[in-house]
Structure formats: C-alpha cells, structure tokens
Amino acid sequence: MFDNTHNLIERCIKREEKAWGEFIDKFSGLVYYSARERLRMGGFGFNEEDIRDIVQNVFVDIWEKSRLAEVRERNKISAWLSVVSQTRALNFMRRKKERLLKEEEIPGIDGIIFEDGSGHRAELIEEIEKAVENFSPKEKIILKLNIIYGKTHREIADFMKIPVNTVSTIIARRKKFLKRKLMLHCDTVTM
Amino acid sequence: MDTIDKKCLDDRLLSSYLDKRLSGPERGKIEGHIADCGACLDKLLVAHESRGRVRKVPLMLRNKIKSRLGLKQTKKRPEIKWLAASMGFFVFSFLVRHYFLQFLAISVILGFKWVMEGEGAKRVIMIFKEIREKEKKFERKPPPDVSNIIGGDKYGKPE
Numbered sequence: 123m124f125d126n127t128h129n130l131i132e133r134c135i136k137r138e139e140k141a142w143g144e145f146i147d148k149f150s151g152l153v154y155y156s157a158r159e160r161l162r163m164g165g166f167g168f169n170e171e172d173i174r175d176i177v178q179n180v181f182v183d184i185w186e187k188s189r190l191a192e193v194r195e196r197n198k199i200s201a202w203l204s205v206v207s208q209t210r211a212l213n214f215m216r217r218k219k220e221r222l223l224k225e226e227e228i229p230g231i232d233g234i235i236f237e238d239g240s241g242h243r244a245e246l247i248e249e250i251e252k253a254v255e256n257f258s259p260k261e262k263i264i265l266k267l268n269i270i271y272g273k274t275h276r277e278i279a280d281f282m283k284i285p286v287n288t289v290s291t292i293i294a295r296r297k298k299f300l301k302r303k304l305m306l307h308c309d310t311v312t313m
Numbered sequence: 314m315d316t317i318d319k320k321c322l323d324d325r326l327l328s329s330y331l332d333k334r335l336s337g338p339e340r341g342k343i344e345g346h347i348a349d350c351g352a353c354l355d356k357l358l359v360a361h362e363s364r365g366r367v368r369k370v371p372l373m374l375r376n377k378i379k380s381r382l383g384l385k386q387t388k389k390r391p392e393i394k395w396l397a398a399s400m401g402f403f404v405f406s407f408l409v410r411h412y413f414l415q416f417l418a419i420s421v422i423l424g425f426k427w428v429m430e431g432e433g434a435k436r437v438i439m440i441f442k443e444i445r446e447k448e449k450k451f452e453r454k455p456p457p458d459v460s461n462i463i464g465g466d467k468y469g470k471p472e
Contacts, residue, residue, distance in 0.1 A: 259348035
C-alpha cells in the first residue's frame with residue numbers, strides 16, 4: 123500500500139505495475155460513476171456495456187498517452203479524473219450516434235435520446251438563459267444551479283466555494299428582479 | 314444542457330475549479346465560461362458530486378482493464394474463514410452431542426455461505442439474473458384495460 127494518492131500517482135507515472143493495479147482498484151469506481159451520471163444527465167440512452175467500454179477506454183487512454191503527468195496537484199486527482207471520464211463518455215456517445223447514422227440500422231436517431239421530458243427542460247433552460255442574459259457570470263451560475271438543477275443554497279455555496287449568505291442574498295435579489303421583469307412582460311402582453 | 318457557446322475548456326483547467334487552488338482572476342475566467350456553457354457546468358457538477366459517492370466496480374471489470382494494460386490481474390482470495398468455521402461447527406456437532414442438530418445446521422449455513430461467496434457462484438447468479446431479465450423483456454404484456462373508457466368498448470361501439 124502507498125502512503126497517499128500523491129505517492130501512488132508518482133509511481134504510476136514511473137509505470138510501476140503494482141501502482142497501476144492499485145490506481146485502477148481505487149479510481150475505477152469514480153470513473154464509472156462519473157461517466158454514468160454524465161450520460162444520464164445528458165439524456166443519452168446507454169447500457170451497462172457502454173459504460174464498461176468507456177471505463178476501460180479512459181484507463182487505456184491515460185496509460186498510453188501518459189496523461190497522469192499533466193495533473194498538477196497529484197493528491198487531488200479525483201476532479202480531473204471525473205472530468206476526463208465525462209469527456210470520454212460524451213465522445214463515446216457522439217461516435218456511437220455517428221456510427222448508427224452511417225449504418226442506418228436503427229430507423230432514426232431519436233432512439234438514442236430518452237424522451238423523458240427533456241424537451242420541457244430545454245424550454246425552461248432557454249427561458250432562463252434569456253432572462254439572466256445581463257447578470258454577472260457568478261449570478262448566472264447561482265441562479266441556474268438553483269432553478270434548473272434544483273440545488274440548495276448550501277450545495278451551491280459548497281460548489282462555488284463562497285459563503286452561504288452570499289448565495290442566499292444573490293438568489294433572493296435576482297429572483298425578485300426576475301419576478302418584476304416577468305410581471306412587466308405580462309402587463310405589456312395583456313395591454 | 315449540452316449547449317456549447319464557446320470552445321470548451323480543457324479537462325485540466327476545468328477540474329482545477331474544484332480544487333481551491335485557483336486565484337481570483339483564474340476562477341473568474343472559468344466562471345465566465347461555465348455561466349454560458351451548460352456542458353462544462355454539467356461536467357463540473359458531476360465531478361463535484363462524485364466525491365465520496367463512489368463504490369468499487371466489480372472485480373471482473375477491473376481485471377479486464379488490467380489485462381488490456383498488460384498488468385497482473387487481481388485474484389480474489391477465497392473466503393477460507395467461512396469454510397473453517399463450517400468445519401469447526403461440524404466437528405463440534407459430534408463433540409457436543411446434546412446440540413448435535415443445532416451445530417450441524419450452523420455448519421451447513423456457513424458452508425452454504427462459503428459456496429455463495431465464491432467467484433463461480435457469483436457468475437452463476439449473474440447468468441441467472443441476465444436470463445430472467447431477458448425473459449422479462451420478451452414477456453407478453455396484457456392487453457390494456459379499456460373498461461373505463463366512457464362511450465364504448467375498445468372497438469368504439471357505445472355500450
């Protein structure tokens with residue numbers, strides 16, 4: 123066993139077999155979870171076999187291209203690994219979509235996207251995008267996380283590394299503003 | 314939320330947002346991007362939520378990855394403790410005649426547990442599960458209930 127993740131990654135960079143075995147044991151769960159959640163969030167239709175392929179490809183890619191060397195803080199590799207596996211998952215689904223389109227085995231590509239009310243969500247996102255156009259980036263993120271993703275004030279504060287009070291203030295102020303804007307819009311439509 | 318307004322940030326820069334090591338302006342730059350890029354915001358959220366929610370994947374998959382990299386595969390140690398306990402209780406059942414049946418029952422249960430913990434048994438269970446799922450897929454669904462449709466039966470005739 124190695125002292126910590128930093129040590130483990132250092133040894134993986136040196137291509138020590140034992141370290142790689144432990145790296146796979148330790149992080150394959152994270153890669154699996156990230157790929158699955160990203161595809162679920164994106165509304166892609168996928169099966170267990172797809173996720174297994176993605177997980178394997180992530181590790182093969184990191185091994186072949188020696189990508190661990192690009193991680194700056196080695197003991198905080200989880201976030202990087204999660205993002206890498208999500209990128210890989212999205213690319214995998216794009217390629218799958220293209221392949222299906224080429225082969226024309228399945229009538230239409232709609233089968234690959236779940237019809238789970240994502241159309242309604244897209245409409246909501248579009249409306250919110252329009253309404254928050256002039257807000258600052260921080261405010262935009264906070265409002266999106268709160269309205270679209272349904273995150274609590276504490277969760278948002280934890281994600282953005284800012285105090286909960288700041289999040290609450292921004293949400294309260296901006297929601298009031300949006301409400302006023304919406305009411306004005308309704309008045310002009312009825313007149 | 315897969316709308317990409319600008320060119321997406323690379324994985325290293327994006328993940329650094331969660332690691333508290335960025336300066337204010339660097340953080341601001343990433344926030345400026347994810348405020349308008351749903352795909353990157355999704356990625357960051359999943360990465361953030363993946364912390365502490367991760368279980369180990371099955372040994373078979375881990376071994377598959379290792380074999381693709383040309384590494385030694387992990388062999389699962391057989392759970393000898395269950396077998397030893399089972400044998401122990403079996404011997405006890407003869408030594409303490411008064412509780413012969415009780416000890417024998419415990420011995421059988423532990424022996425069963427030892428068998429079920431083995432890789433072979435797990436594989437058999439997985440195969441059975443797969444077969445059951447496939448059977449469920451091809452099961453015929455009962456016809457829809459049309460009795461509560463007002464104004465007629467399933468052929469549209471008024472009752």
